Amino acid sequence: MEYYxxxxxxxxxxxxxxxxxxxxxxxxRVSFGQHGFALIGGYMAGVATAVWGWHLxxxxxxxxxxxxxxxxxxxxxxxxxRGVYLAVxxxxxxxxxxxxxxNLFYYRQEVVGGLVRKIGxxxxxxxxxxxxxxDHGFTREMVMGVILGVLALTTLVVWVLDRxxxxxxxxxxxxxxxxxxxAGINVAWLTTLAFGLGAAIAGLSGGLYxxxxxxxxxxxxxxxxxxxxxxxxxxxxxxxxxxxLLGVAFFTAITEGxxxxxxxxxxxxxxxxxxxxxxxxYGIIDHKLLVRLRQWATFLPxxxxxxxxxxxxxx
Amino acid sequence: xxxxESLTKQFxxxxxxxxxxxxxxxxxxxxxxxxxxxxxxxxxxxxTGVFPPTAGRVYLGDLDITPLPAHxxxxxxxxxxxxxxKLWTRLTVWENLWIVSQPSHRRLPGLGPDRQRERRLxxxxxxxxxxxxxxxxxxxxxxxxxxRLELARALAAEPRVLLLDEPAAGLSMGELEDLTRFLExxxxxxxxxxxxEHVLELVMxxxxxxxxxxxxxxxxxxxxxQVREDPQVQEAYLGMRKRSAxxxxxxxxxxx
Amino acid sequence: MWLDLVQQGISGFLVGSTYALIAIxxxxxxxxxxxxxxxxxxxxxxxAYVGFWIYRLAPDLTPAILVxxxxxxxxxxxxxxxxxxxxxxxxxxxxxxxxxxxGALIIxxxxxxxxxxxxxxSFPEIVDKxxxxxxxxxxxxxxxxxxxxxxxxxxxxxxLFRTRLGLAIRGVSQQVVAAQLMGMNPNKTNAITFxxxxxxxxxxxxxxxxxxxxxxxxxxxxxxxxxxxxxxxGGLGSIPGAIVGGLALGIIEAEALRVxxxxxxxxxTNLALLAILxxxxxxxxxxxxxx
Numbered sequence: 001m002e003y004y005x006x007x008x009x010x011x012x013x014x015x016x017x018x019x020x021x022x023x024x025x026x027x028x029r030v031s032f033g034q035h036g037f038a039l040i041g042g043y044m045a046g047v048a049t050a051v052w053g054w055h056l057x058x059x060x061x062x063x064x065x066x067x068x069x070x071x072x073x074x075x076x077x078x079x080x081x082r083g084v085y086l087a088v089x090x091x092x093x094x095x096x097x098x099x100x101x102x103n104l105f106y107y108r109q110e111v112v113g114g115l116v117r118k119i120g121x122x123x124x125x126x127x128x129x130x131x132x133x134x135d136h137g138f139t140r141e142m143v144m145g146v147i148l149g150v151l152a153l154t155t156l157v158v159w160v161l162d163r164x165x166x167x168x169x170x171x172x173x174x175x176x177x178x179x180x181x182x183a184g185i186n187v188a189w190l191t192t193l194a195f196g197l198g199a200a201i202a203g204l205s206g207g208l209y210x211x212x213x214x215x216x217x218x219x220x221x222x223x224x225x226x227x228x229x230x231x232x233x234x235x236x237x238x239x240x241x242x243x244x245l246l247g248v249a250f251f252t253a254i255t256e257g258x259x260x261x262x263x264x265x266x267x268x269x270x271x272x273x274x275x276x277x278x279x280x281x282y283g284i285i286d287h288k289l290l291v292r293l294r295q296w297a298t299f300l301p302x303x304x305x306x307x308x309x310x311x312x313x314x315x
Numbered sequence: 316x317x318x319x320e321s322l323t324k325q326f327x328x329x330x331x332x333x334x335x336x337x338x339x340x341x342x343x344x345x346x347x348x349x350x351x352x353x354x355x356x357x358x359x360x361x362x363t364g365v366f367p368p369t370a371g372r373v374y375l376g377d378l379d380i381t382p383l384p385a386h387x388x389x390x391x392x393x394x395x396x397x398x399x400x401k402l403w404t405r406l407t408v409w410e411n412l413w414i415v416s417q418p419s420h421r422r423l424p425g426l427g428p429d430r431q432r433e434r435r436l437x438x439x440x441x442x443x444x445x446x447x448x449x450x451x452x453x454x455x456x457x458x459x460x461x462x463r464l465e466l467a468r469a470l471a472a473e474p475r476v477l478l479l480d481e482p483a484a485g486l487s488m489g490e491l492e493d494l495t496r497f498l499e500x501x502x503x504x505x506x507x508x509x510x511x512e513h514v515l516e517l518v519m520x521x522x523x524x525x526x527x528x529x530x531x532x533x534x535x536x537x538x539x540x541q542v543r544e545d546p547q548v549q550e551a552y553l554g555m556r557k558r559s560a561x562x563x564x565x566x567x568x569x570x571x
Numbered sequence: 572m573w574l575d576l577v578q579q580g581i582s583g584f585l586v587g588s589t590y591a592l593i594a595i596x597x598x599x600x601x602x603x604x605x606x607x608x609x610x611x612x613x614x615x616x617x618x619a620y621v622g623f624w625i626y627r628l629a630p631d632l633t634p635a636i637l638v639x640x641x642x643x644x645x646x647x648x649x650x651x652x653x654x655x656x657x658x659x660x661x662x663x664x665x666x667x668x669x670x671x672x673x674g675a676l677i678i679x680x681x682x683x684x685x686x687x688x689x690x691x692x693s694f695p696e697i698v699d700k701x702x703x704x705x706x707x708x709x710x711x712x713x714x715x716x717x718x719x720x721x722x723x724x725x726x727x728x729x730x731l732f733r734t735r736l737g738l739a740i741r742g743v744s745q746q747v748v749a750a751q752l753m754g755m756n757p758n759k760t761n762a763i764t765f766x767x768x769x770x771x772x773x774x775x776x777x778x779x780x781x782x783x784x785x786x787x788x789x790x791x792x793x794x795x796x797x798x799x800x801x802x803x804x805g806g807l808g809s810i811p812g813a814i815v816g817g818l819a820l821g822i823i824e825a826e827a828l829r830v831x832x833x834x835x836x837x838x839x840t841n842l843a844l845l846a847i848l849x850x851x852x853x854x855x856x857x858x859x860x861x862x
Contacts, residue, residue, distance in 0.1 A: 030666065077849045083665060084607045088803050089848045091796065092841040099838040168414045172403045179401040182363045183415045184389030184472055223792060227673050234670040239405075266681040273674030274655060281660050281667035287405045291452055 002140065009144045009212060011252045012151045016205035017225070018232040018244030019158055020198045025238050026167060027194035028174025029078070032087050034202040035226035036094030039101060041067040041203025042210035042221065043121055046130040049211070051108055051120045056132055056211065060150075063207035064200040071199020075192040094226055098218040126217025130210050147208050154201060159241045161197075170194055228269065235276040237283025239290040246284050250276075316341045316507040317362070317393070317476045322371035324354075324361050324531075331357040333531040334371070339476060339507040344498060346522030346539070347511045350551055353528040355511045356398065359478045363395050364388045375476070390417075394474035396465045398481045404454030408445055408464055411453050412436045412471040436471055443467045443497070459490045466497065476507045483514040495521055519543070527551070578707055579825040585713035587821020588720040589782070592775035593798030594805060594813035595724070596768035602808040603743060603764045606665060609672040610652060612795025613679035614769060615776030618645035620683055620786065622777050623694060634695040634781065641777035642770045649769020653762050676795065684788040691785040697778070716778045723774060724814065727767075731810075740764055800844045806854025815855055 017034055024031045045063030048054040054062075074093060081089050107120025121127045133143050161167045173180045173187050181187050210216035228251075236247025254272060255265050280286070285293075317339040324332040332354045339345050347355050361368050364385035372381045380388050403411055419431040440446045443463040448456065453464060462482065469477060483491055491514075498521055501508060512518045518525060518539070525542045527535040529551045535542055542548055593615055600608045608614075622641025626634065656671040700711040731737035743760045776794065780786045797820060805816025820840070827839040847854065 030669070081848055081852060084601070084669075084807070085803065085848055085852055087607070087609075087669065088799055089845055092800070092844045092848075095796075096838050096841045096845075099835065099841070103834050165414055168406060168410050171406060172411075172414055175403045175405055176401050178365065179397065179403070181385040182365065182389055182395055183468065184386050184417075185414070186386045224677070227677070231670055231673060234666055263685065264681075267678050267685070270674040270677030270679075270681065273677070274671050277667045277671040277674070278655070278659055281664055287452065 005140050005144050007252065007256070009140075009147050011248050012144075012147045013205055013209050013212065014229065014232065015151055015245050015248040016154060016208065017202055017229040018236070018248055019154055019241070020200075020202035020205060021229045021233045022198075022238065022241065022244045023158060023161075023201060024194055024198035025233055026162065026170040026174065027191045028170075028177070029082065029086055029191070029195070030230060031090040031195075031198065032223075032226050032230055033090030033092075033094030033097075034198065034229050035206075035221040035223070036090075036097035037067040037071055037199040037202035038206030038209065038225075039094070039097050039216070039218070039221040040070055040206065041200075042206030042216045043101060043104075043127060044203070045207030046127050046210045046216055047106065047120060049132040050127075050130050051106070056136075059132075060204060060207045064203045067203025067206070068196045068200030071202075072192055072196035075195025075199075076188075078195065079188055079191055091223065091226070094221075094223070098221065102218050124218075126215060126219070127210070128215050130214045130216060132211050134214065143212060147212065150204065150208060154204065155241060155245065158201075162241055166190065166193075224266075231269075231273045234283060235273060235280075237280075237285030237289075239283070239285050239287045243283055243285050250284065316376060317509075318374040319358070319362060320372045320374070322358065322361060322373070323369045324357055324366070325369040330531050332361065332368070332371075335528070335531070335533050337526055337533070337536075339509055341475065341507045342502055342505045343523045344502050344508045344510055344521055346518040346525035347509055347528065348513070348515065348518055348525060348542075349528035352530075354531040355528055356480055357531075358528070359395055359480055359509070359511065362388075362478060363393055389472060392473070392475035393478070394469035394472050394476070395478040396469050396480055396482055398484065400458075400461045400465050402453040402456075402461055402464055402468070404452065406453060407450050408440070408453055408456070409436070409449040411464060411468050412439065415468055416471045417473070435473075439467050439470050458485060459487070462486065462490070463493075470501075474506065476509075477501065478509045478511075480511050481513060482510070483512055483517050491517065574706055575829055576826070579829045580822050581707060581709065582713065583822040583825025584818055585710070585717050585821070586782075586825070587801075587818035588717040589775055589779040589817070590797045590801040590820050591814045591817025592720050592723065592771055592778075593794055594801035594817045595727070595810055596772050596775070597798055597802040598805070598807055598810060598813040599764060599768050601802070602810075603740060604657065604761055606657060606668050607672070607799075608652065608656070608765075608768075609669065609795065609799075610656070610675035610679060611672075611768070611772060612793070612798050613676045613791040614645065614648045614652060615772035615794050615798075616780070616786070616788075616791045617679045617683065617776075618642070618648055618769070618773035619694075619776035619780045620686075620692075622773065623692065623780075623786070626695070630695075634697060637695065637781070638774055638777045641773035643773065645769040645771070645773025645776070646766045647769070649765040649767070649772070650762060652769070653765035657761065657765075658758060676791065680788050680791040683791065687786075687788070689788075691787045694781045694784060694786050696784065697781050710782075712782050716782060719774065719778060723771060724810075727771070727810070730767075736763065800840070802854075804844065804847050804854055806856040809854070809856045812854050812856035819855070 017038060020034045020037070021031060041063035044066040045059040048059035048062050049056060078086065078089060101121065102124050104121040105123050107118045107122055110117045110119055117129055119129045169180070169185050169190055173185065173191060177187055206221065209220070213220065232247030232251065233244045235250060236245065237243035251269060251272060255268055258268060261268065319335060319337040322332050322335045335358065337345070347358070349355055360366060362373055364383060368381065372379055374380065375388070375391055375393065378391070380391065413436060416432060416436055418429055437446065440449055443466060445460060445463055445467065448460065453461070456464060466482065483494060486494060495517065498508065498510070510518060510522060522539055524537065525539055526533055527542060527548050534547045534551060535545045537545070593612060596611045597607065600606060600611070618641045621644035622637045625640040626637040629636070652672070652675060656675055657668050660667045660671060697712040697715050701708055702711060703709070731741060739760050740763065743757050779794070780790065801816040801820040802813050803816070804819055805812030805814065823843055824836065824840050827836045831839055
């Protein structure tokens with residue numbers, strides 16, 4: 001039971017990071033460096049609770065603000081970069097984050113049971129004793145509950161965003177930027193916004209991760225993490241917010257199903273990605289499937305197009 | 316309504332437009348013809364703001380819009396269609412229009428559905444005959460339907476100026492008649508229309524005035540009859556006809 | 572101070588030649604297929620390891636066997652990668668092969684990890700000499716690598732510009748449809764491109780690891796990042812660019828190490844990369860592309 005709680009909690013955190021990739025993919029940009037923003041959010045939120053004594057919620061918000069702000073700042077020059085170049089740039093950015101954090105020292109000292117503890121980022125050693133959950137008596141079930149709750153809320157927000165005019169415009173930008181520009185869509189502003197939003201969500205994921213592990217360092221936010229986040233979205237499908245969630249579920253289910261092969265877990269991840277691209281290159285939920293699903297579930301409104309708005313054709 | 320003064324556009328060593336003057340008036344259709352490579356699409360691109368001109372200015376009414384970026388010009392009422400249909404294929408027909416349109420005036424957002432705006436878009440869709448297809452992905456439309464959607468999308472932004480880049484290419488006779496009818500109705504509504512076309516029958520039939528470009532220069536302007544008689548125009552086209560059939564049109568996003 | 576600068580510059584320059592080899596692989600696949608093979612660095616390391624395991628069967632022979640075996644396995648790995656990550660995926664969608672090569676990268680790195688149980692592996696040295704010119708010292712093995720790289724690049728150029736095969740590759744890279752009409756088979760040329768770059772990867776990987784001395788699975792990511800950065804700095808699609816980019820990256824890295832120390836070296840290198848991407852995305856020698 002313990003084991004499954006841990007599994008679900010980790011999956012939820014991964015799913016959050018996947019959602020952050022999804023938001024930037026909406027604008028047509030694939031960022032492999034979201035773990036960099038997660039790192040920023042994690043450290044920021046950790047400092048807030050462990051060093052300054054804040055409560056979790058405002059701390060997480062602060063983490064989101066910090067990473068979101070960096071996302072906006074970084075997103076603007078990134079406008080001109082797309083595709084492959086952005087992939088490289090995003091990884092370079094995340095690497096910079098990881099390196100900077102290795103040189104960061106900001107801690108207070110505490111004596112616990114005769115031993116001196118350093119609470120805060122301690123350069124290369126990382127950031128230990130992010131013990132908010134432990135100090136406030138959260139059980140593992142409660143932590144899982146909190147994280148699942150945050151995931152549900154974020155999914156809802158992203159879903160609403162996706163269906164809104166903003167979301168549809170982002171998709172238009174990703175498909176044909178020139179047409180969008182000449183049709184009156186402010187491409188620069190919307191894309192930067194999407195970047196900032198994705199970064200904020202990544203920061204949220206990082207903040208929760210840091211508190212869950214009670215530890216954060218340049219080694220907990222690895223390139224593999226950033227890469228897998230993208231994989232979840234690409235495998236699950238970019239047509240709908242459910243895509244990244246499906247991606248995470250898919251990966252988790254298969255690795256769990258192949259539990260006796262635990263030590264090959266990472267290879268299985270890689271193989272899953274390769275296999276998924278061979279079988280469904282556009283993801284599990286691609287646009288065509290989405291349309292067909294909507295046709296079945298006709299009680300779900302497609303867009304608010306009311307029948308009474310129809311006017312007889314003048315043809 | 317839309318005025319272009321001494322418009323010049325140079326790409327490195329290539330002069331695509333050179334000192335072009337043009338005026339579009341509301342309720343009139345101005346045809347723009349010329350051999351391939353004469354700068355027709357470049358003109359549209361410069362007017363809509365895809366790239367800045369090397370020299371010259373663009374005026375919308377009294378406003379000098381030359382320094383404005385593309386999306387601002389669109390908001391001010393300039394719309395265009397593309398030679399190669401540039402729809403958002405992964406969005407539905409309805410969404411293609413919706414994201415281009417603006418919320419109705421004097422409305423507070425979030426107070427329930429914007430019925431005025433929906434009605435407007437529904438009218439446009441019905442007018443081009445795509446209402447039944449409103450929930451289908453734009454990518455699933457036939458070629459003729461996509462052309463109509465391009466036009467509808469341009470209209471969804473409530474433009475005052477409409478720039479059409481070879482809308483007749485690839486259309487059947489019946490579709491051509493529909494297009495002619497659409498254009499006449501749009502003209503009657505007071506839009507200023509620029510019609511760039513190779514299909515000369517359409518242009519000669521429907522345009523009030525025609526301008527002719529060749530190698531980036533405007534070599535003639537006048538009524539269809541005047542242009543038809545103009546010796547310079549004939550020579551430009553004759554020269555082209557001698558070189559036999561060429562692939563149609565210049566690329567839309569002709570950039571260096 | 573000047574001595575240090577020049578010294579670091581020289582060793583950076585020499586090390587940069589290995590980056591250049593890997594960069595050439597990235598840039599060629601990009602040039603021919605407009606796609607990025609993210610697993611290329613891992614392939615280089617994988618080929619190096621296979622070469623090592625083959626070498627271990629007869630360690631009394633010269634270490635050159637390692638390099639040759641690595642090149643051979645690189646050819647095979649390259650072919651497989653083309654098949655699984657590119658040929659069987661839709662041509663118009665660039666994200667699918669991107670994800671797929673990522674998967675391959677993950678697989679390759681982990682396979683090495685498991686096979687060696689996470690322990691670093693000692694690779695034999697190429698040569699163990701160092702010599703001095705005035706007060707500057709040169710590592711002979713680095714010079715050998717540099718020389719080997721130049722030889723391979725020369726060979727590559729000969730292939731691309733003096734043979735029919737090379738013509739086919741260049742033709743397909745510039746105009747796929749026209750090339751097809753002329754009877755060139757893009758699938759075949761792509762496969763050959765992959766096998767060629769695989770061979771280069773094997774050589775680059777083997778030589779690099781031998782120069783470093785020990786192999787670990789983490790090198791896969793290092794090779795990938797360095798090689799990709801070098802290719803981007805020099806300009807994707809340009810082979811001279813890849814060479815220049817690799818050498819430049821080597822120098823930048825070495826100088827950054829000297830000035831900033833190991834802590835901030837990578838920050839500086841990455842910032843340099845970002846600067847290039849933002850201000851001159853076509854790289855130092857690339858042609859302005861419409862993206």
